[in-house]
Every structure is written in structure tokens, then in C-alpha cells.
Amino acid sequence: MGKFTNTGNKDTRSGFGAGLYELGNQNENVVALCADLTGSLKMDAFAKEHPDRFFQAGIAEANMIGVGAGLALNGKIPFVGSFAAFVTGRVYDQIRQSVAYSETNVKIAASHAGITLGEDGATHQILEDLGLMKMLPNMVVINPCDYNQTKAATIAAGNYQGPVYLRFGRPGVPNFTPEDQEFVIGKAVNLIEGKDVTIFATGHLVWEAIQAAELLEQEGISAEVINIHTIKPLDVEAVLNSVAKTKAVVCAEEHFIAGGMGESIASVLAANAPAPVEFVAINDKFGQSGTPAALMKAYGLDAEHIVEAAKKAISRK
Amino acid sequence: MPTTQELNNIASQVRRDIIRMVTAAQSGHPGGSLSSTDILTALFFSELNHSPQNWSRDGKGNDMFFLSAGHISPVFYSVLARSGYFPVKELATFREFGSRLQGHPSVEAGLPGVYAASGSLGQGLSVAIGAALAKKIEKDPNYVYVLMGDGESEEGQVWEAAAFGAHNKANNLIAITDWNQQQIDGTTEEVFGLGDLEKKWKAFGWNVVVADGHNMDEILAAFKQAKELGAKEEKPVMILMKTNMGKGVDFMEGTCAWHGKAPKPQDAEKALAQLQETLGDY
Numbered sequence: 109m110g111k112f113t114n115t116g117n118k119d120t121r122s123g124f125g126a127g128l129y130e131l132g133n134q135n136e137n138v139v140a141l142c143a144d145l146t147g148s149l150k151m152d153a154f155a156k157e158h159p160d161r162f163f164q165a166g167i168a169e170a171n172m173i174g175v176g177a178g179l180a181l182n183g184k185i186p187f188v189g190s191f192a193a194f195v196t197g198r199v200y201d202q203i204r205q206s207v208a209y210s211e212t213n214v215k216i217a218a219s220h221a222g223i224t225l226g227e228d229g230a231t232h233q234i235l236e237d238l239g240l241m242k243m244l245p246n247m248v249v250i251n252p253c254d255y256n257q258t259k260a261a262t263i264a265a266g267n268y269q270g271p272v273y274l275r276f277g278r279p280g281v282p283n284f285t286p287e288d289q290e291f292v293i294g295k296a297v298n299l300i301e302g303k304d305v306t307i308f309a310t311g312h313l314v315w316e317a318i319q320a321a322e323l324l325e326q327e328g329i330s331a332e333v334i335n336i337h338t339i340k341p342l343d344v345e346a347v348l349n350s351v352a353k354t355k356a357v358v359c360a361e362e363h364f365i366a367g368g369m370g371e372s373i374a375s376v377l378a379a380n381a382p383a384p385v386e387f388v389a390i391n392d393k394f395g396q397s398g399t400p401a402a403l404m405k406a407y408g409l410d411a412e413h414i415v416e417a418a419k420k421a422i423s424r425k
Numbered sequence: 426m427p428t429t430q431e432l433n434n435i436a437s438q439v440r441r442d443i444i445r446m447v448t449a450a451q452s453g454h455p456g457g458s459l460s461s462t463d464i465l466t467a468l469f470f471s472e473l474n475h476s477p478q479n480w481s482r483d484g485k486g487n488d489m490f491f492l493s494a495g496h497i498s499p500v501f502y503s504v505l506a507r508s509g510y511f512p513v514k515e516l517a518t519f520r521e522f523g524s525r526l527q528g529h530p531s532v533e534a535g536l537p538g539v540y541a542a543s544g545s546l547g548q549g550l551s552v553a554i555g556a557a558l559a560k561k562i563e564k565d566p567n568y569v570y571v572l573m574g575d576g577e578s579e580e581g582q583v584w585e586a587a588a589f590g591a592h593n594k595a596n597n598l599i600a601i602t603d604w605n606q607q608q609i610d611g612t613t614e615e616v617f618g619l620g621d622l623e624k625k626w627k628a629f630g631w632n633v634v635v636a637d638g639h640n641m642d643e644i645l646a647a648f649k650q651a652k653e654l655g656a657k658e659e660k661p662v663m664i665l666m667k668t669n670m671g672k673g674v675d676f677m678e679g680t681c682a683w684h685g686k687a688p689k690p691q692d693a694e695k696a697l698a699q700l701q702e703t704l705g706d707y
Contacts, residue, residue, distance in 0.1 A: 139562075160562065163593065171551045171585035178555020181540055182563060183483050186555075202582070206548050210532045210541040 112299070112318050117280035118255035120312075121219045124276050125150025126255075127262025128187055128217075132158050138266055139179055141165045141172050143190040148278075149219045151189055169194050173202035173214070180212040185266055191225070192218035192275060193234035200240060207271045208244040215265050216241075220278040221251075222362035223390065223407055224312060224400035233395035239367015241273040242340040248293060249340040251275040251361075251369075253314035255283040257337060260291035268293055275311065277362075279400040282315045296343035298350070302332035305356040305418045308347070310336045310369045313360040313388065313409060320360075320414035331418055339369050344376050351383050356421040360388040360414050362404075384424035386417035427470055429641045434703040435507065436466040436641075440673045441700045442503035442516055442707065448693040450520035453528070456683040457574055458500035460605040460638070460668040464572065467644040469504040474567055477509035480537040488567045489556050491540060493549020494574035494603070495529035496685065502526050505538040506707070513707045547580025549573060550600060554590045554661070557598040568652070572601045576608030579617045584629065591630030594659035599651045600631075602663060603638065607670040607681040626663040638666030674699055 132138045132154045139161040142151050146164070155162040165172035169190055176186040188195065195218050196203070207214045218237060225233045242249045250272060252261040258276050265272040285297075299314070300321050309317035314335045321331040332350055336343070351357055357377065359370025370387045377383050390407050404410050427435070439462050447453035469475075474488045492501045499519065506513045511525070518524035525536040529544030541552050553571035560567060577583065590598060602622065606613050613619045626633045632654040636647035644666070651662040670684070671677025674696040688696060 163558070166585075166589065166592075168585035168589060170548075170582040171554075171589050174548050174551020174582070174586065175555035175558070175589065177541060178552040178557070179559045181482060181484060181489075181552075181556050182559030182565075183485075184559050184562070201545050202548055202551075205542050205545045206552055212541070 112284045114282035114284050116283060118283045119278060119280050120252060120255055120258040120276035121278060122150050123252070123255035123258030124217060124219065124262050124274070125153055127259040129153040129157065131263050131266040132161065135185065135266065137183055138185045138187070139163070140187045140189065141176055143167055143169045143172050143194065145190055149189040149217060169199045170202050173199045174206050176214045177206040177210060177212040180214050185213055185215070187215045187217045189217035189219065191232055192221035192237045193232050196234060196237040196240050204244060208246045211246055212271065213269055215272045215274060218273065218275045221275045222277060222312070223395045223403045223409065224277050224279050224362060226278065226400045226403065227397050229397040230394040235364045235390050235395065236367055237275065238339055238363050238369065242367070242372065246271055247340065248272045248338070250293065250338050251311040252337050253311055253335055254281060254285050256287050256289060257285045257291065260289050261337065264291040264293055277312055281312050284315065294338045294341040294343055296346035297335040297337065298332070298346065299335055300331065300333040302330040302354065304330045304354060305358060305422050306332045306334060306350040306354045307358045307360060307414060307418060308334050308336050308369065308373055309360040310339065312362050316409070316411045317360050317414055319411035320418065323411060323415050324418055329418065329422070336369050339372060342372050342376065347373055347376055348380055351377060351381055355383050356425050357383055357385040358388060358414055358417045358421055359385060362409055363389055365389045365391050384421045386421045388414050388417050432466055432470060432641045435470055436462050437701045438704040439466055439500060439503045439507060441697060441702055443499040444674070444688065444693055444696045444700070445706065446499045446502070446516055446519040447687045448690060449517065451687045452520060453499055453687055454496040454685045455499065455688070456607065456670040456677060456681065457494060457497040457603060457605065459672045459674060459677065460670045461497055461500050461572060461603045462672065463639050463641060464601060464603065464644055464666050465500055465504045467641055468570060469508045471645060472648045480510055482540060484540065484556060485565060486567065489540060489569045491549045491553045491569070491571040492530060493543055493571055494546065494577055495543030498526070498528065498530055501530060507704065510538040511536065516707045546574070546577045547582040550583055550586040553600070554586055554593070554595050554598055557595045558593060560597055568597050568599055570599050570601065572603060575602050575604045575606060575619060575622070576613055578602065578619065578622065587626065587629040587631065590661040595661040596655035596659045598661040599648065600661065600663045602665050603668055604665050605668045605670040607684065609681060609684050611681055622665055630660060632658060632660045632662045634662060634664045636664060636666055638668035639672055
């Protein structure tokens with residue numbers, strides 16, 4: 109315990125921007141499109157370095173998805189970027205037909221995901237995007253936890269052949285995973301070993317899960333923390349191995365319970381090794397304006413709520 | 426290059442294929458397939474620089490054709506088979522379980538000639554523009570073609586793509602609208618009021634060519650003119666092909682009734698009596 113150090117808060121979208129820039133320099137087939145949010149998605153470094161490989165898509169997301177699919181056909185590796193709300197729900201049919209069903213090598217870069225988008229409010233705070241994307245055959249769904257991991261995930265997504273949904277966020281959050289990490293799509297990362305309860309977390313909730321494990325340790329409870337950075341394909345082996353040991357589960361994510369990572373995990377457990385599961389996620393209600401921190405607290409997406417959920421899961425064994 | 430008469434002969438066989446496929450499946454879309462037959466025959470048997478026997482999905486070194494109006498798959502499958510992409514006898518499997526000839530074109534089914542799935546309308550123009558821009562990056566001098574229905578241009582995405590294609594100077598793209606003025610619920614004017622398509626496309630920054638979509642010489646001249654316009658000005662080109670829904674079968678012409686309805690065997694017999702068997706039925 110205590111082995112995770114925040115090297116300074118950084119936004120995960122900047123990790124994406126840095127990864128895209130590096131990838132663009134490594135591989136001339138990488139192209140990028142953005143729907144009038146180039147600065148917000150930190151795609152400007154790529155756009156400046158490779159103007160011939162960057163396309164301003166304007167406020168026309170449906171077309172952007174289709175153009176990405178067409179570019180992919182000829183061997184390009186397009187990253188299409190906007191806020192998560194506008195590159196999922198708004199363009200679901202385009203992704204379904206022209207990307208997932210057509211098996212085009214398009215990477216959907218979704219920033220400002222979840223409630224931590226903050227002050228803009230519910231129209232922009234999508235909490236169902238993981239569910240929408242994981243329901244599509246052929247789609248890989250990735251939700252990294254910090255700056256370093258988002259950068260590594262972006263590079264891994266570019267090197268993977270096939271459609272990828274890459275989700276990241278707006279606010280600065282603790283940066284604690286290794287700078288030189290290897291990102292393996294579909295491979296969960298066991299951050300803390302424990303024996304009483306497993307906390308599966310994704311995205312911004314991974315840091316909260318680590319804090320929760322430290323609080324639980326002070327109360328004599330040994331919590332395992334696993335970072336599910338890839339929602340699909342889910343690392344089923346990691347889930348079952350951990351729960352075989354702890355027999356109690358908390359799933360923590362910045363998403364609706366419906367369609368989220370927790371739903372995927374609960375479904376694997378129900379079919380293979382039933383265990384009590386508690387969900388730290390948002391239950392069937394829209395977000396609202398506020399600072400990211402205020403919203404995380406108000407919607408129960410923090411270490412304290414994970415601690416309570418862990419105790420409840422253990423009590424249900 | 427085939428003569429005009431040869432192209433018309435091929436078109437007659439393609440129309441027979443359409444009627445026979447849709448009748449055998451007792452489902453599918455004959456109306457728009459018949460209105461687009463002459464356009465696609467001219468395209469696949471005269472205009473396209475393509476490699477039917479060695480088709481690959483990256484389209485490198487070839488022209489690429491996208492069918493955006495996926496429901497007119499019967500005409501698409503017929504011209505693909507008849508030009509050598511896959512065995513003609515496979516047309517007999519149209520819409521059957523396990524067939525590569527899905528109700529709407531599918532990549533997953535693995536049919537040669539299908540670059541992207543279509544069926545949900547309004548998406549093909551965007552995909553085609555993406556492919557055209559990739560060809561520009563690659564300095565591949567070949568063209569990208571896309572066929573849309575006229576009713577399809579009621580989709581908002583078409584106009585997003587129109588603006589984007591002009592802004593990005595996609596002059597290696599030739600889009601075609603099958604302007605048959607019919608859709609499922611009635612005429613395009615009754616249903617949605619498409620208005621002056623020529624002015625609309627011009628206003629979006631495109632070059633526009635208008636042609637008779639049932640006259641082979643005019644169709645080929647329109648393709649030639651589109652390429653000349655693209656070489657002269659850095660604009661994409663839209664060819665508005667004036668057509669009749671159901672063309673070639675008298676009781677199907679000029680009505681929306683046969684948009685998505687399969688003929689009964691006795692109707693099919695009447696239809697086939699009007700269409701000469703020129704290349705041999707599959």
C-alpha cells in the first residue's frame with residue numbers, strides 16, 4: 109500500500125493529445141478529424157505538425173464518422189474526435205453501420221466523458237456512452253484512468269486493427285501510472301492485492317478506488333483494486349480469479365449502472381461465479397452543472413462511497 | 426469499350442436479374458433498382474477503372490464505387506456479378522440465410538465489391554468523400570463514385586457531407602443521384618418537397634451535371650463532363666440522373682408502388698416478357 113504517487117494532476121485529454129502527436133510522428137497513415145473542438149481535445153499539436161493529415165470536420169459529427177470510415181478503407185488510421193456525447197449518442201447509427209458493421213479501422217476519440225465535464229451540465233455529460241459502444245459487435249471500448257495511461261492507450265489503439273472507442277475526460281486528475289507503461293488492450297491491471305473484497309474501477313474512479321483501499325486498510329479490511337481500462341473485451345480471467353479469492357465486489361465508474369463496466373462484470377459473475385456486487389455509479393438520472401469535484405461528491409462517485417459499498421458487499425457474502 | 430447497343434443489352438439482362446432475384450426472395454426493392462440500372466451498367470461496363478477478379482477492399486490503384494442507397498442491392502449485385510466480381514449463379518441466393526448477398530450490402534458477408542455496408546440512408550456520401558480524400562493523400566489518380574437515391578437527400582447528413590466535400594475540394598469524387606422522384610410514401614414532392622436539387626447542390630459549392638439516366642450516350646457523356654469539370658475546378662461533382670422508378674417494366678414505371686414490393690410469379694412473368702434475355706439468365 110501507499111505505492112501510488114500522484115506526480116501532479118493532469119487531464120486525460122492531454123494524454124490523448126500527446127499520444128496522438130507521438131503516433132502521428134511514428135506512422136504516416138495516422139490521420140485525425142475533429143468537429144470544431146480541436147483545442148478542447150488537445151489535437152492541435154497533431155494538426156499543426158501534420159496539416160495534410162488533419163481534417164477540420166466542422167460541427168457536423170455524422171459526416172465526420174462517415175469520412176473517417178472512408179479514409180480507413182484506403183489504409184489510413186483515422187482518429188475522429190469530439191465530446192463523448194457528440195461522438196456516441198448523436199452519431200450512433202453512423203458508428204453502427206459505417207464503422208462497426210463495416211469493420212472500418214476508425215478510432216473514436218471521446219473527450220469530456222461523464223459527469224466531470226462539469227459546468228456545461230447534462231446535455232454534455234454523457235453517462236451512457238460505454239453501454240452504447242460496448243453493445244456494438246467489433247467495437248473495442250477503452251477508458252483509461254490517468255494522463256500516462258491515456259497516452260499509452262491512444263498509441264495502443266492506433267496500433268490495433270479495428271474500431272476502437274477511446275474515452276477520456278476534461279478535468280485534471282491524479283497522474284500516477286508509470287510513464288513508460290505497456291498498454292495491453294483487454295488486459296486488466298491489478299493495482300493492489302487484497303483478500304476481502306475486489307474493487308473493479310475504470311477511468312477517473314481508479315484513483316478513488318486506491319484511496320478507498322487505503323481507508324479500508326485502516327479499518328483492517330484488505331481490498332484488491334483492479335483497473336479495468338478495457339471494458340470490452342473484458343478481462344474475464346482477471347475478474348474470475350480475483351473474485352474467487354475475495355467473494356465480494358464493488359464496481360466503480362463514472363457512468364450509469366445500466367450499460368456500464370459493472371454491468372459487464374456482474375453478468376460474467378452471474379454466469380460463472382455469483383458473488384455480491386455493489387455499484388458505485390449513477391443510477392438512471394441526468395447530471396447537472398457544478399464543478400467536477402462537487403458533482404463527483406454529490407453523485408456518490410468518490411472514495412468514501414466506495415468504502416461504504418465495500419463494507420456492504422462484504423456483509424452480503 | 427462496349428457499344429451503346431451492347432450496354433443496352435447488358436442493362437436488359439440486369440433488369441431480368443433484378444426481377445428474378447426479387448421474385449425468388451419474395452422481398453427486396455425492384456423500383457429503384459430498375460431506375461438505376463442504366464446508370465450502373467454504364468458505370469460498371471464502361472466507365473470504371475476496376476479489377477473485378479482481383480478486387481481488394483483498400484481500393485488502391487482502382488476507381489471505387491459506393492452504393493449509398495443500399496436497398497437497391499439487386500441492381501448492385503447483378504452488375505457486380507455480371508462484370509466478374511463473383512459467380513453469376515450466386516445471384517440465386519439473394520436474401521437467403523447464409524448468403525453473401527444480404528438484403529442490404531454487407532462487408533461482414535464478404536461479398537467482393539462491397540467497400541462499406543449501406544442500408545441506413547445518407548451515409549454513403551460521407552464515406553465516399555473520406556475514400557476520395559485518402560486517394561488524394563496517396564496521390565492515387567483514380568476516382569471515387571457514389572450512387573444515392575433522391576429521397577435519400579432528405580437526410581441531414583447528406584448536406585453535412587455536401588458542405589464538407591466542397592470545403593475539402595474533393596474533385597476526385599463523382600456523386601450520382603438517381604432522380605426518380607419517388608419514395609416509399611409517394612412522390613418526393615408530396616413527401617418532403619426536395620425542390621430544385623440542381624440549385625441546392627450548386628449552392629453547396631458543387632459542379633452539377635444533369636442527364637437522362639436512361640440514355641446510355643447521355644450517361645457516358647455526363648461521366649466525361651464530370652471528370653472535365655473536376656479537372657478544371659477543385660469542386661466535387663454531382664450528376665443528377667433523371668430517371669423513372671420501375672423503368673423497363675410498364676406496370677412498375679412512374680409509381681412508388683414497387684419501391685419495396687416483390688412481384689408475384691404471374692406479375693414477374695409479365696415483367697420478364699418485356700425484358701430481353703441477352704446474356705443468359707443465372
